[in-house]
Amino acid sequence: MRIISWKKEFQLSAPLQRHFSSAKFTTPQTDRIQPIQMAYSSYELTSIPSISPLIIMHGLLGSKSNWRSLSKSLHAQTCRRVVAVDARNHGESPHNENHSYRYMAEDLRALLTLLEIDRAVLLGHSMGGRAMMLTALLYPNLVKGLIVVDTSPIRTSESINLVDSFLEAMRKIELPPKVPILIAKNIADRQLSTVVKDIATRQFLLTNLLETEEGDCKWRVNLDVLQRYLVKQVANFPLVTNVYNGPTLFIKGALSDYIKDSDAEEIKRIFPNAEFERVEGAGHSIHSDQPSKFVQIVSSFLKKLT
Incomplete structure (x- = not known):
């Protein structure tokens, strides 16, 4: 396995800047977003199998370094390229005056373009999970599958x-x-x-x-x-009319209140093919509380995606 890292303190060049899609929002949006180039670490074999890579985004105040050992384990378990990113205003990625899920979705789309990835499986924890959900809703053609770790598009924990x-x-x-x-x-x-x-x-x-x-x-x-x-962005998931019909897995910590059982029906209106896994003995940071079980659940889901 080789690990490739990238970090730099400037924004993407003009050819990689992206316009808004035509997705319908219930709140006014600007006409154009300039993405940043996120720092990332890529865990890959010398010869990459022809399967969709896994892109991982951490939660609020986290970084790609928090996911180093898990990225290595998931790569070893699935022989799938794993790319862990630093969200804007986090880790080694550039700081920016804008921070919303819409901006993070554009950052992700720009990264896929930069890495020449046609389709990827997206995995995100907490804030990162919401960024990945919105990316799947806006750009389903770029998403092979979606894994959401202890966060919901329906509600936000009081914590x-x-x-x-x-x-x-x-x-x-x-x-x-x-x-x-x-x-x-x-x-x-x-x-x-x-x-x-x-x-x-x-x-x-x-x-x-x-x-x-x-x-x-x-x-x-x-x-x-x-x-x-x-309060106005990170704590609230954007109101969209889109639906993502691809394979989706929500992983909930049994000791966490970020996803409630009562959310399932409403979640499935947005993600009709959603599955739910509950991890006993885990709080909000499932990947830290129960790393072995977490890798097992994620690997099993990934192996079902060709």
Whole structure:
């Protein structure tokens, strides 16, 4: 297996910029979106089998690095090329003043064009799951199958209300200049602990703290933009009239309230061929809580897609 990574701090050239599709929205939209070129890591064999690649997008405040071991496992289990991406304003991808699922869908379409991928299986967790859902609804001809991890197009968990306080706490972190990254993380952890009580959550947030070439430490996520768009964009799935009829799998954590059993009927109106898997002992981050079971479920679904 070889791993190919790409990152660069500028937007796509004009030939790869994309116009809006003619999909019907219930809210006004602009006429044009300029996508960014997302950073990505591609896990692939020297000779790629002629099957659709799997594209993975993380959740809010996550990154492709969170999916490194899972990407390797899924590649090994299915012999399928796996491409893990950093969403805009996250990880190594460019920061941008716009952050919505419509923009993320265009970023994904631009990436498929850049990588010369005709059709792909899309997998997304939380925010990434919603971006993948919208991409499938707008561009079904590009999507071989869809895997949605613990998020719904119907409703949003009440725990989203905590995220704004997390973002605000991260913005208020004060770090002395030129401190090593480990010391910076200890300082940030102590300051975050007054707001973010759960140790695992703090550790996850601190994966976004990095050391610059100048020796200072900073957040790699665009906190200002993410906080600005949290309520009006990230917390709400766009209202569309489209339907995606392709193979679809929703994976729910038994300890999470992001997908409720009562959502199933309404979800199937939008995704008629949706299947549902429930993972016991897992919360919202199913892939972290039960990684072996997660890989098993995803691999089984992928193997049904030719």
